[in-house]
Amino acid sequence: GQNIDQPTEMTATEGAIVQINCTYQTSGFNGLFWYQQHAGEAPTFLSYNVLDGLEEKGRFSSFLSRSKGYSYLLLKELQMKDSASYLCAATDSNYQLIWGAGTKLIIKP
Amino acid sequence: GAVVSQHPSRVICKSGTSVKIECRSLDFQATTMFWYRQFPKQSLMLMATSNEGSKATYEQGVEKDKFLINHASLTLSTLTVTSAHPEDSSFYICSARDPRLEGKQYFGPGTRLTVL
Numbered sequence: 271g272q273n274i275d276q277p278t279e280m281t282a283t284e285g286a287i288v289q290i291n292c293t294y295q296t297s298g299f300n301g302l303f304w305y306q307q308h309a310g311e312a313p314t315f316l317s318y319n320v321l322d323g324l325e326e327k328g329r330f331s332s333f334l335s336r337s338k339g340y341s342y343l344l345l346k347e348l349q350m351k352d353s354a355s356y357l358c359a360a361t362d363s364n365y366q367l368i369w370g371a372g373t374k375l376i377i378k379p
Numbered sequence: 380g381a382v383v384s385q386h387p388s389r390v391i392c393k394s395g396t397s398v399k400i401e402c403r404s405l406d407f408q409a410t411t412m413f414w415y416r417q418f419p420k421q422s423l424m425l426m427a428t429s430n431e432g433s434k435a436t437y438e439q440g441v442e443k444d445k446f447l448i449n450h451a452s453l454t455l456s457t458l459t460v461t462s463a464h465p466e467d468s469s470f471y472i473c474s475a476r477d478p479r480l481e482g483k484q485y486f487g488p489g490t491r492l493t494v495l
Contacts, residue, residue, distance in 0.1 A: 303483070303484075305486075310470075310491075311488070311489065312385075312472045312486040312487060312488050312489040313423070313472075313486050314486070315483070315484075315485065315486075318483060357422065357423070365476075366428075367413075367425075367484060369422055369423055369425075370422070371421075371422040372422050
């Protein structure tokens, strides 16, 4: 079956770095997305990886290893506003998004 | 960047009434839109895939006669919750697939439905 695994909750300190991992198993693969969702709001797009390697975008970076079925989202210089849920989603051979349950990130001062 | 709008943002209705939610892609044509439901502290649950000009594809367990989806144009999909009940109270979110980038979805801001 198709499956996405990511930690349920993580805690980090303001100014620090945190890495949120995601492993996936899909029927075919056409890229992996990371979305950020604040409580009560719709998800917003953060990153898209389809090739192996690291994509850096400001304080956020995303990494993909297709051979390992693994991705991570790296957040640097954490700010209080980064407290949110981070959703990992992989696209299968039909370009359907398979969603993880999300990782709730708590930032402490 | 691409923008998807959703209307209304919040609706409160009485049990038994029907509610229509609109989802529009504002600067690209979306042949495929998706409707999600999210209960508090839970992840997104895909309800159905809406394809322009054809019938929607519903996920298992989603009643197609209760959640009517119409994708009449390349920029508009509507979800109608018919005969709403309190258990239908939820956060409904649409997304539109950008054909310029396969698989990439942009989300609408969501509609908070409360059924009394």
